[in-house]
Amino acid sequence: MEKTDVSLQEMYKSILEGYLHTGSEHALYEAQQFSRQLIKENMTPEEMVNLHVVVARELIPDLPSEVLEANDFLLEVMVGYGLAYREHQSLRDRQQQLESELAVAAQMQQELLPKRIPKSPVLDIGIKTVAADVVSGDYYHFIEDGNDHIGIAVADIIGKGVPAALSMSMIKYAIDSLPEQRLQPSALLENLNRVVEQNISSNMFITMIYGSYDLKEHKFQYSGAGHEPGFYYNHSSRQFVDLNTKGLVLGVMKKAVFKEYEQKLSPGDLIILLSDGVTECRAESGFIERSELTEIIRKYEHLSAQEIVENVYSELEQFQNFQLQDDFTLMILRREV
Amino acid sequence: MSQTCVEVRSEWSIVAARQAGRTIAKEVGFGSVDQARITTAISELARNIYLYAKVGEICIEKVVEANKVGVKVSASDNGPGIKDLRRVMEDGYTTSGGLGAGLPGVKRLMDEFLIDSKEGEGTKIHAVKWLR
Numbered sequence: 001m002e003k004t005d006v007s008l009q010e011m012y013k014s015i016l017e018g019y020l021h022t023g024s025e026h027a028l029y030e031a032q033q034f035s036r037q038l039i040k041e042n043m044t045p046e047e048m049v050n051l052h053v054v055v056a057r058e059l060i061p062d063l064p065s066e067v068l069e070a071n072d073f074l075l076e077v078m079v080g081y082g083l084a085y086r087e088h089q090s091l092r093d094r095q096q097q098l099e100s101e102l103a104v105a106a107q108m109q110q111e112l113l114p115k116r117i118p119k120s121p122v123l124d125i126g127i128k129t130v131a132a133d134v135v136s137g138d139y140y141h142f143i144e145d146g147n148d149h150i151g152i153a154v155a156d157i158i159g160k161g162v163p164a165a166l167s168m169s170m171i172k173y174a175i176d177s178l179p180e181q182r183l184q185p186s187a188l189l190e191n192l193n194r195v196v197e198q199n200i201s202s203n204m205f206i207t208m209i210y211g212s213y214d215l216k217e218h219k220f221q222y223s224g225a226g227h228e229p230g231f232y233y234n235h236s237s238r239q240f241v242d243l244n245t246k247g248l249v250l251g252v253m254k255k256a257v258f259k260e261y262e263q264k265l266s267p268g269d270l271i272i273l274l275s276d277g278v279t280e281c282r283a284e285s286g287f288i289e290r291s292e293l294t295e296i297i298r299k300y301e302h303l304s305a306q307e308i309v310e311n312v313y314s315e316l317e318q319f320q321n322f323q324l325q326d327d328f329t330l331m332i333l334r335r336e337v
Numbered sequence: 338m339s340q341t342c343v344e345v346r347s348e349w350s351i352v353a354a355r356q357a358g359r360t361i362a363k364e365v366g367f368g369s370v371d372q373a374r375i376t377t378a379i380s381e382l383a384r385n386i387y388l389y390a391k392v393g394e395i396c397i398e399k400v401v402e403a404n405k406v407g408v409k410v411s412a413s414d415n416g417p418g419i420k421d422l423r424r425v426m427e428d429g430y431t432t433s434g435g436l437g438a439g440l441p442g443v444k445r446l447m448d449e450f451l452i453d454s455k456e457g458e459g460t461k462i463h464a465v466k467w468l469r
């Protein structure tokens with residue numbers, strides 16, 4: 001398709017003519033501007049070479065025939081570049097399409113998360129979750145059974161991107177479809193383990209902590225499946241203690257048994273649940289220490305649970321230069337009265 | 338309509354097929370850019386025959402329709418055929434990977450592209466470039 005785009009040809013002619021007369025930097029600047037326009041109009045390299053040849057022939061009437069033949073030779077070489085260029089364009093279009101599909105997936109994933117945080121006069125809950133990439137491998141969930149218990153899950157799907165996002169919806173619906181009496185933490189994890197083991201490819205794993213907070217007795221019963229240990233914070237002694245969340249990762253064994261633990265809370269005490277993206281955040285100086293994390297939490301202890309998690313996040317974000325390495329999820333529960 | 342056919346069985350015959358294509362493209366009235374495109378397409382098709390089917394044929398002819406003229410390139414062989422056509426026609430699949438060449442390149446260089454390939458039977462490709 002010999003582009004006989006007259007206007008482009010005239011433009012190029014006048015720019016090149018100007019350059020031949022003046023040899024000025026200004027003409028070269030015009031050439032640069034012109035090339036931007038060429039790219040915008042999808043002119044291929046071989047078309048551009050041809051345009052140059054045609055215009056040069058008009059401007060310099062007595063070009064030696066060797067030069068003309070050499071130009072044809074160049075044209076032949078440029079066809080290959082033209083193909084690579086057009087393939088690049090089509091791959092770029094496809095990438096844009098994939099990116100917008102991914103954005104839709106991320107949007108759908110957002111909708112899997114709880115719409116609101118359970119409100120209670122005796123328990124203050126704060127949650128911050130940020131995906132390192134477009135879609136996240138972290139998940140959290142609340143179950144309000146209307147029986148003075150709030151069920152709380154924090155899960156981390158090992159592996160990133162779309163596969164992680166897909167298995168997240170499975171986790172959500174698996175939890176949602178469990179019968180009431182199964183909401184004991186150990187039984188819940190045993191159930192989920194079965195679902196995950198049966199439905200997820202063997203190279204994907206899910207770690208999780210599930211706990212049930214008793215709003216009357218103020219105790220937190222929980223079980224862990226290979227999850228990053230959370231903390232119990234004792235307000236009066238100002239001490240942090242690790243929660244026992246070791247357990248077996250979900251999906252590894254058909255029949256896994258999960259131990260259940262119990263932590264009593266006094267007013268002002270905290271339960272801190274997190275994904276490994278919180279502790280594995282790294283800067284040039286290395287990983288953050290768990291003790292550094294607890295130090296930051298203690299610093300904001302006087303704030304609301306939501307304000308604490310927001311502040312911890314922004315400090316850690318700064319710490320790693322605003323480049324999140326892994327999905328970040330931090331949840332804080334505080335017994336109010 | 339007369340057509341020129343070149344038997345492909347060596348690297349040298351690829352050049353002969355190119356030459357035949359260029360002659361007809363010139364006759365039909367294609368400018369130098371399209372001549373280069375048509376011969377590049379012929380090269381790719383002939384090289385595939387040479388590499389994968391060992392023997393085959395490239396035919397080039399002038400085509401005339403209601404109000405347009407063009408060049409038609411046909412490549413045929415009785416080689417192993419192409420198993421997964423859809424994959425092969427995807428950008429970035431060729432062994433040369435990401436250079437834009439190969440069959441998707443031929444499709445881009447020409448205006449019409451038809452491929453018919455059966456595993457174990459062979460491959461037939463028709464491609465037309467219209468003069469505008």
Ligand SMILES: Nc1ncnc2c1ncn2[C@@H]1O[C@H](COP(=O)(O)OP(=O)(O)OP(=O)(O)O)[C@@H](O)[C@H]1O
Pocket residue numbers: 381385386389390414416417418419425430431432433434438439440441460
């Ligand atoms: N005539 C043919 N007979 C059998 N297989 C073929 C034929 N033409 C192509 N193929 C198969 O299709 C694949 C893709 O061909 P294509 O020309 O697009 O890329 P390529 O030859 O692998 O790499 P290049 O970019 O260097 O051409 C080849 O690798 C080959 O397996």
Ligand SMILES: [Mg+2]
Pocket residue numbers: 381384385439440
């Ligand atoms: Mg090839």
